[in-house]
Amino acid sequence: AELPSLKKKETYKVGFAQTESNNPWRIAQTESMKAEAAKLGYQFVYTDAAGSAAKQVADVNSMIAQGVDLIFLAPREEKPLIPAVLAAKKAGIPVILLDRSVDPKLATAGKDYVTFIGSDFVEEGKRVAEWLVKNANGKTKIIELEGTTGSSPANDRKKGFDDAIKAAGGFQIVASQSGDFSRDKGRQVAEALLQAHPDANIVYAHNDEMALGAIAALEAAGKKPGKDVLVLSIDGGKEAVKAIADGKIGAVVECNPRFGPIAYKTLKRYAAGDKIEAWVKNTDKFYDTANASAEVGSAY
Amino acid sequence: MTQTPSSQTILEAFVPRSNLQLARLCVITVVVALLIFGALRYDHFLSSYNILSFLRYNSMFMLIALGMALVIMTGGIDLSVGGTAAMASVVAALLSPYGWAVGLAGGLLAGLGVGMINGLVVTRLRIQPFIATLAAMLASYGTALLLAGNQSVSVSYDTAFTLIGQDDFLGFPIPAWIAIAAYVAGWVALERHPVGRRILAIGDGEATAKLMGLKVERTLFGVYAASGLLAGLAGVILAAQFGAGQPTEGVGWELFAISSVVVGGTVLSGGVGSVGATMAGALLLAMVFNILNFENGLGVISLSAYWQSVIRGAFLLVVVVLQAKLASARQNP
């Protein structure tokens, strides 16, 4: 079957099926989507799946029932959201995926959904690793603070980083445990791991929050973050970028949550009949000491 | 209560004689009120698309609520239902390439297994249900993650497995048929089969039930096993409907189930309960979610996810306080 089309209109009723709202990154994403819709004068239908892929499918279904023109879907997971994508297609509603994709074996861009807008989590992990390989300065023992066990950013950021580090050789991941993407849990886990592995001198966290928790743990243990132990993270929120400027974090790969502008631009292009590429890549910045002070102001 | 037989009318049948009937009346009234509210306020609320997808999705919750109701009637609780469903979904997904029946059986057995362990820990080790099933919840999530390798497992699309969740029968979603069948079986077991009397008598007082010669341990074991089995069934539907075994799904399902059971008038201390009202309770709470989605779609007031949890909490509060007030009004007229 053909991809549903979108009529060119003055205003649209768009749906945004968010995954969850329990972290700053998601909140910034929702805000951006909402603000841009308001700016354009679109009607904005918003649901929150509270971290459940199944509920997200149900949410998409209720959007279909309400007859929205197009659905922006930030899929919680690759596989379980397939039915949502296919249901929308069947109902003649185009879907644009944001920040995570769905299983390419089961649904493809340009056929089942319009496109995927976002960055590549594996790539993010890889970029961190590449920076580390160049800037390790003889540090080799890594503690990895993983995101929520089973979540796709945690799996991908681990894979990208671990593979690249292994390929580079000379490094050792002495411990890798979940800090649930949260500052408090990240700190507690870091405290424990630093005790068990006092020789560790690199901390790689899957997001800023855990990196900031790890910094607190390092300081409590009497170690200097940035000096004794190198801290690396992903996300690039203001606090983390500032921490780079302060010398506490080595480098951060940005993962920008401000999807609004590009999302609606893509919608308009699609309505105008443009051929949309399968992956609209978000260009993610990279922060380290070279640019942090200058960029603090523009970080999200 | 001092009515003479002559004053019995058809209306009499609707006058609640017990708190349970009262709760049932209360929950049905609210369900109808919500339906009318939704139909009047939102355009496509009563569209067949919405109704059918609502039923397809919520059949999972209806199943776990049924298992929870049975456990709660014995005075116990089962916190492991969400974890069990997650684990069963993984097992079912892993086995789905061998045929839909294998996937189904695997998921059911996984659920049954957790339920049986719960039953054993509660009856043999005499560990309180709250703790026993809390541990089972942790363990089943752990097992699910281990089996799944920390990520969702795709089901096989080559076999008919996904039809269990995604297909219709006589124009009605298969998961909804499954839930209805489970409720009919549950109703017969509770209201018509001797085991129902046993379940409720145990909830009334375990020691007393034992002295009355009931096989308390066997019944308790069976009830936890049934709850596990129903959670396993929910897990199979989860895997089939969304095409993946999901080791991190099911968080908070137990609280949804407990709320449904309580809203349906079943008493947490055991001994009183109804299967039908539990179903109405589950539908009621699910409908609140559905209505919140539609309300957001209207765009009049945009409720953040945060307001939604406040509203859900407030709604639960209103329903239980209403029930409590009506019950005390009934007792001291």
Next chain:
Amino acid sequence: MPFNLASWLSRYGTFVALILLIVFNAIATPNFLSLQTFNVNLTQVATIVIVAVGMTLVIATGGIDLSVGSLMAIAGALAPMILQGTIVPTVNPLLTLPLAFILPLIVVAMLGWFNGFLVTRYSIQPIVATLVLFTAGRGIAQVMTNGNLQVFKNDAFQFVALGYVFGIPTQVLIMIVVVAAAAFLVKRTALGRQILAVGGNEKAARLSGIPAQRVKRLVYLISGVLAGLAGLIVVARNSASDANLVGLGMELDAIAAVAVGGTLLTGGRANILGTLLGACVIQLVRYTLLANGVPDAAALVVKAALIVAAVYIQQSAGPGRT
């Protein structure tokens, strides 16, 4: 009197479990026997203990409090707002600090009382009554902060989590004070006796002149205040307050600590020291699994087995059996 292993175990089971864990770690875990390890574990367990003590009292009256995590989030959200002057305009900086402590605690005290009110006034079962605030409470904290992370820095306020008194971390000291006060309350005061009587047989307690409803409302209030206190410590420790995550899942940790500590969930008893030990066992299990690199998924299974084992040892010959 012959030595009775079963009854001995039930009395000292939690303690034995703790010792076994320590011995295991001393052998298996690198760098376990160090002051810093001790420090890390104590500071991490402090908030669980504080919440679990309140939970013990609630459970002693035959109730349960699922709302503690949400109350932590509310207190944790309020304090930074006060410090940053978003709620009450900063009239006097000297006033801000005490306000940042007192106001959140008053709010959670009221919410705790509200739990008790639902339980006593409408005879709503405690799980359901506190489920209301479990659901809505976190939402309230999120709505107040719009879900945003609040980052703050206030050395005086953060002293509760980062400071030391006589070389002891403040939060550990607070924990010790809370445990000692609660143990004293249960063992020596009339109120403690009344709490146990209400949990043991409410009708009999009422007929003996004990204001059962007031006692219940009071324990829910205490539980709320202690949860709030723990919430303040958590945000102070992190220099940041995240209404989405502060105290998430705390109710289960606290209940598990109470159960492992040997207090039956049916009410009528309260073993405060047991709760302390129970929380330490759970913390040490967590530490052991982390430090030895057990993956999260496997750790869940091990944790489950250990909880069951610990509770089983506890009650294997305890009076819970007939």
Next chain:
Amino acid sequence: MLLSMKGINKSFGDVQVLTNAGLDIEPGEIMALIGQNGAGKSTLIKILTGAHSCDAGTIRFQGRDVRFASTAESQAAGIATIYQEINLAQNRTVAENIFLAREPRRFGLVDRARMQAAARTVLSRFKLDIDVNRPLQDFGAATRQMVAIARGVTQNARLLILDEPTSSLDEQEVEVLFETMRTLKADGVAAIFISHRLDELYAICDRVTIMRDGRTVAVSPMKDISKVALVKTMLGKELAAFTAKKRAHGDGDGNSLVNVSNLGAGVRVRDVSLAIGKGEIAGLAGLLGAGRTETARLIYAADRKERGSVTMAGRAADYAAPADAIRDGMGFVSEDRKVEGIVPEMSVRENMTLAILPRLQKAGLVDRVAQRGIVEKYIQALGIKCSSPEQPIRELSGGNQQKVLLARWLCMDPRLLIVDEPTRGIDVGAKAEILKLLRGLADEGLSVLMISSELEELIAAADSVTVLSDGKSVRRLASDEITEANLMSAMAHQEVTA
């Protein structure tokens, strides 16, 4: 021989409860089992039925060595038991309770019509005409006991065990029960009958087995043993019989402590007036359900009164809660020890000092010295049998629990003590002690309101008796008018007028 238990030993923890206890029964025989509170009767029964396991001993039933692992097994083997103080399943209907675990079935499902009809049939044998589809909790203690008995006798058992079935029954109901037992006996069913009311034993039993301190000390045909000998064997000493010398009380309202006039609430208490003099034991008599307990609860503010007035020492006693009544010098011993009396997990000490707590505290702390003093004094004074004050009260026998509950109030030094069925389920020895105790306290100035279903007890102990019928006080009997005949005719008041 139908049943033969020999050399039964049983201990709970460190407490040896049964030592070489035994019991023999012939088919069709009704065996009385008596002994003081805590002698081990109920424990012996529970070992027989598989509710407890025994440490040593043999049980032969119908010619086979048995050791039942659960009550379900003993039921299947033909032993039906009506346990002491068990309340069946309160939320289930009467019919369900009678047939629980052996419901009549049709196609594997419960045949509800047949079950209800059968339930009605059995109950009609007990002259009970009630709605069998109502939950059991809607009915009073007596009805519930009758339902329990009906459940027992419909089991077609070879052996029927009745552990104090009559303690909440009135005389007519007891007679109905005996009628049934005789019928069963004629069918060859044997029975074990436990009761503290000696007259009942003589009325129905063939032989008696006497237990003392966990041992079987004597077995004798009922007709060969005199009451005096029976009691002596049971107590191990002569009964210091309670023959209270009653005081000729001037009934003048002038020195009455409590005045109740036209009290009412709901439909159960319609119009009750009574007066309790200072240092008087005022009895409250009536048939089951006459509203005696309810009246007492209204005076004590355990329930809210709707009509009428109560004065205490001349002042209005409009309390909001029992706590107020207690502060004003009242105490209340409930008729239901288990549900409203003891806090089972707490020790004897804690149970005893529950009510006095507010007075025992110094700055919120319990004064432990004063507490120990009280506890030791009353354990001594009332002769409470416990291994230590720290023993959980649930491990005590019924009689000793009752004494602890009396002590709970006596240590408060109250002005008025309300005792509801104070000797229910209590052995003759302890009963005499308790009555003597109350008498002694009354002589020292304590006023007592005593509710009792046992007429001898009222006759022996009360200085005056108010008789209730259907929620109304119908007659007040002065000291010299308290005779069985007067009481009976006053209690039957309603039937006469209606």
